Amino acid sequence: MPTNGSGLPHHDWLDDDAGPVVRPYTVTGGRVRPVTGGFDLLAFVLAAPGATRAPEAAQLQPEHRAILALAREPISVAEIAAGLDLVVGVVRVLLGDLLASGLIALHEPSAMAHLPDDDILQAVVNGLRAL
């Protein structure tokens, strides 16, 4: 296999859109699947009141706590990943832990988000025009 300058094996699918070769799943102890939950990119997460002080929170890692802090207001999965600079897959695993412990509520996108009615489309058009 050819190597690039860094001595790492070169893959055809590594290019400008590919970041550095990383080991991002260390945070999850190697887990790539959440214990529970689907976690659409636009699912909204809301921390339970007092979540960080709950007994279930004793075992949390700093990344779990950082999510709870961001989720004091409803926040999307995509925005959590961007805010914490963690890959989406890692955020999903951490959210699965929090959901299983009852420390967050999860709101997956409603059918309305996937098939908005005419009133909503009209509101979007009006809102965009007013920008």
Next chain:
Amino acid sequence: MDYGHSEPSIPLALKILVAGGFGVGKTTLVGSVSEVRPLHTEEVLTTAGIGTDDVLGIESKRTTTVAMDFGRITINDDLQVYLFGTPGQERFWFVWDELAFGALGAVVLADTRRLADCFPSVDYFERRRIPFVVGVNRFDGARRFTPDAVRQALDLDPNVPVVSCDVRDRQSGKHVLVALVEHVAAKRGHPVPTR
């Protein structure tokens, strides 16, 4: 856990994709219309990870990250639009499929100096019947083509809007998004009245 009665309401979040070839202006469009600076999420491509539950033991050289830009437009307290720039490389299908799931529609950006770069995006949305508009981004030094010429070159359905734009300009970017939402409404048979 008891959430009481003061639980903040969850906004309805609509998703619009921005696709097109490398360097066509996807990130620029997301940035010019978004109310927040363009955010960036990453997903990891693990060649060996498909169908496994654990990445421990998988050599790190087998993973690579795929970047997605996104931005947000708040319409009102209950309604937000998220824009996601698709990764430029069409082979990152797993990210495209996730992004496309539940999307309202897509903007395919085209550069008339290299129109073929947007073929894969056009194909992708046609096959999945995801409504899209084509934004012809005006680059300096590019010959001006009429929307009809672009439509023909891309072999588009007659009803697919082709909009000329300069996505560095917010108003122009907005205009493309409005064209898309109106197209989505028109496809339902209930056109949004113009002003």
